Amino acid sequence: MNKKTLHPESLMMSYGYNPEWSEGAIKCPIFQTSTFVFKTAEEGKAFFEVAYGIREQRPNEKMGLIYSRINNPDLEILENRLTLWDGAEDCAVFESGMSAVSTVLLEFLKPGDTILYSSPLYGGTEHFLQHVLTQFGINIIRFKTGHSRNEIIDIVNKSEHAHTLKMIYIETPANPTNDLIDISCCKAIADHFSKKTKPVYLAVDNTYFGPLWQHPLKHGADIVIYSATKYIGGHSDVIAGAVLGSSAIIKRIKTLRTFLGNMAGPWTGWLLLRSLETLKPRMETQARNARHVAEFLINHPKIERVNYLGFLDETNPVQYDIFKKQCLSGGAMLSFDVVGSEKEAFTFLNNLKLIKLAVSLGSTESLAEHPSTMTHVDLDPDEKIELNITEKLIRLSVGVEHYEDLIADISQALECIIVEEMELA
Ligand SMILES: *Cc1c(COP(=O)(O)O)cnc(C)c1O
Numbered sequence: 001m002n003k004k005t006l007h008p009e010s011l012m013m014s015y016g017y018n019p020e021w022s023e024g025a026i027k028c029p030i031f032q033t034s035t036f037v038f039k040t041a042e043e044g045k046a047f048f049e050v051a052y053g054i055r056e057q058r059p060n061e062k063m064g065l066i067y068s069r070i071n072n073p074d075l076e077i078l079e080n081r082l083t084l085w086d087g088a089e090d091c092a093v094f095e096s097g098m099s100a101v102s103t104v105l106l107e108f109l110k111p112g113d114t115i116l117y118s119s120p121l122y123g124g125t126e127h128f129l130q131h132v133l134t135q136f137g138i139n140i141i142r143f144k145t146g147h148s149r150n151e152i153i154d155i156v157n158k159s160e161h162a163h164t165l166k167m168i169y170i171e172t173p174a175n176p177t178n179d180l181i182d183i184s185c186c187k188a189i190a191d192h193f194s195k196k197t198k199p200v201y202l203a204v205d206n207t208y209f210g211p212l213w214q215h216p217l218k219h220g221a222d223i224v225i226y227s228a229t230k231y232i233g234g235h236s237d238v239i240a241g242a243v244l245g246s247s248a249i250i251k252r253i254k255t256l257r258t259f260l261g262n263m264a265g266p267w268t269g270w271l272l273l274r275s276l277e278t279l280k281p282r283m284e285t286q287a288r289n290a291r292h293v294a295e296f297l298i299n300h301p302k303i304e305r306v307n308y309l310g311f312l313d314e315t316n317p318v319q320y321d322i323f324k325k326q327c328l329s330g331g332a333m334l335s336f337d338v339v340g341s342e343k344e345a346f347t348f349l350n351n352l353k354l355i356k357l358a359v360s361l362g363s364t365e366s367l368a369e370h371p372s373t374m375t376h377v378d379l380d381p382d383e384k385i386e387l388n389i390t391e392k393l394i395r396l397s398v399g400v401e402h403y404e405d406l407i408a409d410i411s412q413a414l415e416c417i418i419v420e421e422m423e424l425a
Contacts, residue, residue: 237271287330
């Protein structure tokens with residue numbers, strides 16, 4: 001059987017690992033080691049020449065392991081398996097999503113360069129752009145979901161930084177409202193501002209849709225970033241990140257990773273290998289549950305509005321077209337407005353019993369939070385209004401529990417809102 005023709009889920013238990021390397025162990029052990037023994041001094045010299053770019057790897061030359069900051073079997077096997085979902089040439093894993101994000105930005109942006117990004121981004125990413133990169137003389141320009149291709153090009157031209165634009169960075173679906181950004185349209189904008197001597201790279205943070213439901217490289221992205229803490233890890237027990245792209249791009253990112261020293265450790269790598277074996281069944285169950293929950297919410301008298309991608313249709317042609325083009329599922333992230341305000345939203349959150357009140361997403365357990373005062377507290381009030389991040393908005397990451405139990409929990413927590421209002425009256 002040709003491994004290339006198998007589905008990724010069939011390869012998650014075995015790809016890139018040979019039991020003969022480890023006494024026949026069916027699972028890749030944790031290579032809890034800092035350094036690796038060379039067979040000869042000549043071999044050590046050859047490994048360093050390639051690792052430090054002194055010469056190119058020769059055809060048929062086998063690279064060996066040197067030191068766990070440069071690489072480690074748990075990370076190499078994990079990186080090889082992660083490439084299968086996105087159809088990427090290579091991957092680099094990190095000890096957090098933020099180290100994946102910051103390493104990409106530091107590698108591709110130099111003083112005087114400009115980055116264009118979609119707003120809102122993950123809070124940590126936006127902070128890094130606004131408060132760290134600007135200290136190094138990097139210009140930032142923002143656009144909003146809903147802006148057309150020509151409007152975005154206009155924003156760049158009016159900024160007077162068009163000639164230094166180096167990267168477009170987007171997150172789609174946007175957190176927490178599920179607004180979609182057209183990846184291939186962003187690629188066309190990147191091409192519009194690219195010159196032979198100055199390519200404009202398109203980076204997509206694909207955390208919200210995991211590696212199953214959207215494949216940005218297939219729509220023209222150069223770089224895909226994940227917080228592997230979310231769907232890839234999927235059990236709320238590990239912090240990690242990943243970057244995927246062409247061999248040339250990942251080589252640059254891995255080189256900077258070696259010198260920043262922010263690679264994932266072997267234990268993190270091993271945990272993610274274990275998580276990947278169930279990635280598809282977990283995410284499929286989560287998406288199925290999310291549809292049931294969304295259908296319950298949309299008909300509930302205490303719910304004013306539901307943001308769920310599975311409900312998109314011809315009544316919203318722009319978003320629906322993007323959805324059909326680049327999304328393979330409605331996903332498992334929902335947000336909704338309860339009737340009332342912050343008080344009612346808090347009553348709902350405080351009365352959930354099965355669903356946990358916590359930030360983060362993509363895990364086996366369902367998580368609910370209040371974006372306005374938690375994940376998105378940093379946004380100014382005007383921006384919150386513009387983005388529909390209201391005081392009554394709840395974000396829900398749907399897990400793998402039985403959907404009837406999730407609906408029962410949501411239902412009883414919504415009942416509590418009524419009880420409180422009656423007590424007040
Ligand atoms: C969580 C998250 C990050 C940051 O990842 P960490 O693993 O927490 O460092 C980046 N982007 C998005 C969209 C996220 O949800």
